[in-house]
Amino acid sequence: MAALLDVQDLSKAFGGNQVLQGVSLQVRPGEIVGLLGPNGSGKSTLLNVASGFAPADGGRVLLQEQDITRLPAHRIVRHGMARTFQLPSMPSRMSVLEVTLAADTRHHGVWSTLLRPGALRQAEAQALTRAHQLLDELLLTPVKQNAASALSGGQKKLLSIACALMGDPRLLMLDEPTAGVHPNLRRDIVQTLKRLRQQGISQLIVEHDMHFVREVCTRCVVLDRGQIVADCRPDELASHPQVIEAYLGRQAAAAAQAPTAKAA
Amino acid sequence: MFQFVLDVLIRTADLALVAVGLSAVYALVKFPNVSHVQYAALGAFLTLAGQRLGLPFALAMALSCVVTGAVAVLLNTLVFRRLLRSGPAIAMIGSLAVSMVMVALMLGVAGSRPLRYDFEIVSPLVIAGARVSHAQAYSIGAALLVLGGFAWLLYRTPMGRRMRALATNRALAEATGIDAHQVTNLISLISGALAAIGGTMLAMTSDVHVNLGTDLLLPVFAAAIIGGLGNPLGAAAGALLIAVAETAVTNLNFGWLVGQPLAFLPVTYIGAASFLFLLVALLFKPYGLFDREVRRV
Amino acid sequence: MFDFFIHAVSVAAIYALVAVSLNIQAGYAGLLNLGHIAFVGVGAYAVGIAHHLQWHPGLGWAMGIAAAAVLGFFMSRLGRNLGADYWGIATLAVAEIVRTIALNEDWLTGGAQGISGVTPLWSSLDAGSARWAFLATVLLVLALAMGLSSRLGAGRFGRALRLLREEPALATSMGYDLVALKSKATVASAMLAAVAGAFLGHYISYVGPDFMLASETFLIWTMLMIGGLGHVGGVVLGAFLVQAIYASMPFAKDWLGIGSDVAGAVRLGLIGCLLLACLLWRKDGLVPETLRKL
Numbered sequence: 002m003a004a005l006l007d008v009q010d011l012s013k014a015f016g017g018n019q020v021l022q023g024v025s026l027q028v029r030p031g032e033i034v035g036l037l038g039p040n041g042s043g044k045s046t047l048l049n050v051a052s053g054f055a056p057a058d059g060g061r062v063l064l065q066e067q068d069i070t071r072l073p074a075h076r077i078v079r080h081g082m083a084r085t086f087q088l089p090s091m092p093s094r095m096s097v098l099e100v101t102l103a104a105d106t107r108h109h110g111v112w113s114t115l116l117r118p119g120a121l122r123q124a125e126a127q128a129l130t131r132a133h134q135l136l137d138e139l140l141l142t143p144v145k146q147n148a149a150s151a152l153s154g155g156q157k158k159l160l161s162i163a164c165a166l167m168g169d170p171r172l173l174m175l176d177e178p179t180a181g182v183h184p185n186l187r188r189d190i191v192q193t194l195k196r197l198r199q200q201g202i203s204q205l206i207v208e209h210d211m212h213f214v215r216e217v218c219t220r221c222v223v224l225d226r227g228q229i230v231a232d233c234r235p236d237e238l239a240s241h242p243q244v245i246e247a248y249l250g251r252q253a254a255a256a257a258q259a260p261t262a263k264a265a
Numbered sequence: 266m267f268q269f270v271l272d273v274l275i276r277t278a279d280l281a282l283v284a285v286g287l288s289a290v291y292a293l294v295k296f297p298n299v300s301h302v303q304y305a306a307l308g309a310f311l312t313l314a315g316q317r318l319g320l321p322f323a324l325a326m327a328l329s330c331v332v333t334g335a336v337a338v339l340l341n342t343l344v345f346r347r348l349l350r351s352g353p354a355i356a357m358i359g360s361l362a363v364s365m366v367m368v369a370l371m372l373g374v375a376g377s378r379p380l381r382y383d384f385e386i387v388s389p390l391v392i393a394g395a396r397v398s399h400a401q402a403y404s405i406g407a408a409l410l411v412l413g414g415f416a417w418l419l420y421r422t423p424m425g426r427r428m429r430a431l432a433t434n435r436a437l438a439e440a441t442g443i444d445a446h447q448v449t450n451l452i453s454l455i456s457g458a459l460a461a462i463g464g465t466m467l468a469m470t471s472d473v474h475v476n477l478g479t480d481l482l483l484p485v486f487a488a489a490i491i492g493g494l495g496n497p498l499g500a501a502a503g504a505l506l507i508a509v510a511e512t513a514v515t516n517l518n519f520g521w522l523v524g525q526p527l528a529f530l531p532v533t534y535i536g537a538a539s540f541l542f543l544l545v546a547l548l549f550k551p552y553g554l555f556d557r558e559v560r561r562v
Numbered sequence: 563m564f565d566f567f568i569h570a571v572s573v574a575a576i577y578a579l580v581a582v583s584l585n586i587q588a589g590y591a592g593l594l595n596l597g598h599i600a601f602v603g604v605g606a607y608a609v610g611i612a613h614h615l616q617w618h619p620g621l622g623w624a625m626g627i628a629a630a631a632v633l634g635f636f637m638s639r640l641g642r643n644l645g646a647d648y649w650g651i652a653t654l655a656v657a658e659i660v661r662t663i664a665l666n667e668d669w670l671t672g673g674a675q676g677i678s679g680v681t682p683l684w685s686s687l688d689a690g691s692a693r694w695a696f697l698a699t700v701l702l703v704l705a706l707a708m709g710l711s712s713r714l715g716a717g718r719f720g721r722a723l724r725l726l727r728e729e730p731a732l733a734t735s736m737g738y739d740l741v742a743l744k745s746k747a748t749v750a751s752a753m754l755a756a757v758a759g760a761f762l763g764h765y766i767s768y769v770g771p772d773f774m775l776a777s778e779t780f781l782i783w784t785m786l787m788i789g790g791l792g793h794v795g796g797v798v799l800g801a802f803l804v805q806a807i808y809a810s811m812p813f814a815k816d817w818l819g820i821g822s823d824v825a826g827a828v829r830l831g832l833i834g835c836l837l838l839a840c841l842l843w844r845k846d847g848l849v850p851e852t853l854r855k856l
Contacts, residue, residue, distance in 0.1 A: 073739075074735065075734050075737050075740070078735065078737035083735070084735055086732075086735070090729055091732070092724065094724065094728065095721075095725065095728070099721060102721065103718075103721050103722065103725050103736065106722070106737045106738055108718055109718040110719065113719075114714050114717045114719050121717065121718060124718075125718070164732070164735075164736060165735075167736075168737060297648070297650075297651060344842070348841055353645075353646075354592075354646045357650060358594075358837070359837075359838060359842075361596075361780050361783070362784075362834045362838040363834070364834075365777075365780060365830050365833060366830075366834035366835055368830060369827040369828070369829075369832075370827070370831065372824075372826060372827035372830065373824050376823045479777075482654075483654065490648075531666050533665055534662060534666060537658075537659050537662040540656075540658050540662075541655075543652070543655045544656065547648055547651070547655075
C-alpha cells in the first residue's frame with residue numbers, strides 16, 4: 002500500500018544547529034502515527050517542514066506520491082494535508098463560528114463576491130451546515146457565538162481541529178493536541194481522533210503524553226536529537242532501549258536491559 | 266573631486282545626527298517614530314528664537330538641545346508609551362499625528378517663509394580647490410564630535426551598556442534590574458538633542474523653514490534602515506551611503522548614456538535617489554546591511 | 563453661500579470615496595498604506611493627460627484605473643515578509659517617487675504647473691445645473707462604493723482579510739495565500755481611489771503634483787481613524803467631519819481675523835489633535851467594528 006505521507010531523508014538546520022538529520026518516516030492510510038521524543042529532538046520542526054511552514058535543507062516530502070517539498074504552505078493544504086499548532090492563537094474579533102466558516106476557502110475572492118453571488122451563497126450555506134456539525138461533534142456548540150480568543154486552551158485546540166477538518170483532509174497533523182488540556186476534554190479529543198480514523202483520516206500526532214499515545218496511536222516514531230531512534234508499536238515503547246536512552250540517558254537504558262527491568 | 270567628497274560629507278553631517286538618534290530610540294521602543302524628524306525642525310527654530318532673543322549662537326543651540334530633548338521625553342512618556350500598548354502600527358500612526366501638531370505649531374508661530382540665522386558674511390574657505398563655507402565646516406566638525414561623543418557613551422559607559430542590553434533582550438535586561446523607562450527616557454532626551462543639533466546645522470547651511478523636518482523624513486529613515494534600525498552607528502554609515510547616492514545621482518554626467526556631451530538628472534530627483542535606495546534596502550535587507558542576527562523562521 | 567455648501571459637500575463626497583477605498587486596505591486587511599494618495603493622483607493625472615492629448619475622457623478614466631491597479635499590485639508585493647510598519651514606510655517612498663516623477667516630467671505631466679483646463683463633467687449644462695449634476699453623480703458613485711464595500715467586507719473576502727489581519731499563521735494553515743489576498747485588497751482599493759482621483763481632476767479642472775503630497779495620505783488616515791477603521795459608514799462620517807473642519811476654516815479665519823499661515827496651522831493642528839485623541843482614547847474610532855452574529 003502506497004504511503005500517504007512519505008518523508009525521505011529530511012534535513013533542517015537553524016543557524017549552526019542541525020535540528021533534523023536525514024529523517025525518514027511514512028504514514029500509511031488508516032494509521033495514527035505518534036511522533037515522540039524529548040524536548041529539542043526536532044518533532045515540531047519536522048511537522049513545520051512537512052507542512053511547508055519552514056523550508057527543508059535537504060530531502061523530500063511526498064504527499065499521496067506528489068512531491069510537496071518546495072510548495073508553499075497554503076498550497077500544501079489544498080493537496081489534502083491539514084495541521085494544527087502547538088499554541089493555537091485565535092482571533093479576538095471573530096466568533097468561533099466565523100473562524101470555522103473561514104476554514105472553507107472557496108469563493109473568497111473579490112470577483113466571486115461581486116459577480117457570482119449565487120455560487121457564494123450556496124458555498125456559504127453548505128459551509129454553515131458543516132461548521133455547525135463539526136462544532137457539535139467537538140462540543141463547541143455552547144460557545145459558538147463567543148469570541149474565538151476567549152476560549153480556554155483546550156477549547157482552542159478543539160476549534161483548530163474543527164478548522165482543520167473543514168477542508169476535508171486525508172492527513173491530519175496535530176502538534177501536541179492534549180498539552181495543557183483538562184482531563185475531561187482530553188477524553189473527548191481521544192474519542193474524536195479515533196472516530197476520525199474510522200472515517201478514513203490518517204494522522205501524525207506530536208505528543209508527550211504516554212497514556213494518550215497508548216490509547217490512540219497505532220504506531221510510534223521516536224526522535225532524538227534530529228534522528229529516528231525507534232519505530233514500533235506503542236506497547237513496545239517502554240522496553241525499547243533507544244527510547245529509554247533518549248529520555249533518561251544511557252545508564253538508565255543499561256539498567257533497563259538487566260533481567261529485572263520493570264515496565265514503565 | 267574633492268568638492269564631491271566635501272558635498273558628501275556635508276550631506277552626511279545633515280543626516281547622520283538625526284538618523285543616529287532615530288535608530289537609538291527605535292532599539293528601545295520598537296516602532297518607527299515618524300515625528301523624530303520634526304525634533305530637528307523644532308531644534309532649528311528654537312536656536313533661531315534664542316539667537317533672535319540676543320543669545321550667542323552656541324548658547325542658543327545648547328538651550329535648544331535641552332528643550333527639544335525635554336519635549337522628546339515628554340512625548341515619549343505621555344503619548345508613545347500609551348500608544349505602544351495597542352501595538353507598533355498604532356504608535357506609528359500616532360507619531361504621524363504628533364508630527365502634524367508639531368508642524369502646525371511651528372507654522373502658526375513662525376509662519377511659512379524661510380528664515381535665516383544671523384551670521385556675518387564671510388568669504389568661504391577654499392580647501393584643495395573646493396569651496397566650503399564656515400557654516401558647512403562647523404557642521405561637519407560638530408557632527409564628527411557629537412557622533413564620537415555618542416559612540417563613547419554607548420560603548421564606554423555603564424548607561425550605554427544598559428541601553429544595549431535593553432535593546433538586545435528586554436526581558437532579560439529588566440530581570441537584571443535595569444529600569445527600562447529611565448533608560449528609554451534618557452535615550453529619548455539624547456536623541457532629541459542630537460536631532461536638534463542636526464537640524465540647526467542643516468538650517469545653518471540652508472535656512473530654517475517649516476518643512477525642514479518633513480524633507481528629512483525619507484532620507485533619514487533610509488539611512489537608519491540601511492544601517493539597521495536599532496544600530497545607531499550603522500545609521501551613521503547609512504547616512505554616508507545615502508549622501509553618496511544623492512550626490513552621485515545629480516553630479517554624474519549621464520551624457521555618455523544619451524549621446525550628448527552633458528546630461529544631468531534634474532536636482533529634484535535627489536529625493537527619488539534616496540527613496541529608491543530605501544525601497545531596495547527594505548526589499549533585500551530589511552534588517553540593514555550589518556545584520557548578523559540569525560532569525561528563526 | 564449655498565453654492566459654497568454644494569462645493570463643500572462635493573469635495574467631501576470625493577474624499578469620502580477615497581476614505582472608503584483606503585478602508586478596504588486599512589480597515590479590512592489591516593494594511594498600513596501610507597502612500598495611498600498616489601492612487602488618487604494617478605487617477606487624476608490620467609484624466610488630465612487624456613485631456614492634454616485630446617483623447618476621449620473615458621479613455622483617461624480607464625487608463626487611470628488600470629495604472630492604479632498596476633501600482634497597487636506592485637506596492638502589495640513589496641517585500642514578502644515585511645512588517646506592517648516597515649511596509650508603510652515603503653509605500654510612503656513609492657508615493658514620493660511617483661510625485662517626484664510627476665513633478666519632473668513636464669512633457670507628460672506639466673511639471674510643477676500641472677495640467678489645467680480639464681473639461682468638467684456635465685459641461686454641456688449651465689454652471690448651476692452642472693454643479694448639481696456633479697454632486698448627484700459623486701453621491702451616487704459614493705453610495706454604490708459603500709454598498710459594494712460593505713458586501714465585500716461582510717462576505718468571504720472580508721472574513722479572509724480579517725483572519726489574515728489577526729492570525730496570519732492560522733489563515734495560511736487553512737489554505738489562504740496571504741500575499742495574493744493582500745494584493746487583491748490593495749488593487750481593489752487602488753482602483754476605487756483612482757475613480758475618486760478622476761472625479762477630483764474633473765471637478766477642480768486642474769491636476770498637479772501637490773495632490774500627492776504625503777500630508778494628503780495622512781489626512782485620509784485621520785478620516786479613517788476618526789470614523790472607525792473597518793466600518794464603511796464610520797469612515798464616510800469621518801470624511802465629512804474632517805472636511806467640515808477644513809471648509810469652515812476660511813470663515814473662522816475671517817471671523818477671528820487671523821493670517822493664512824495661522825489658519826493653515828490651526829487646521830493642521832486640529833486634525834492632528836483629533837487623530838491623536840482618537841488613537842489615545844478611542845482606538846476603534848467613533849463607530850467601532852463589532853463581533854458579527856451569524
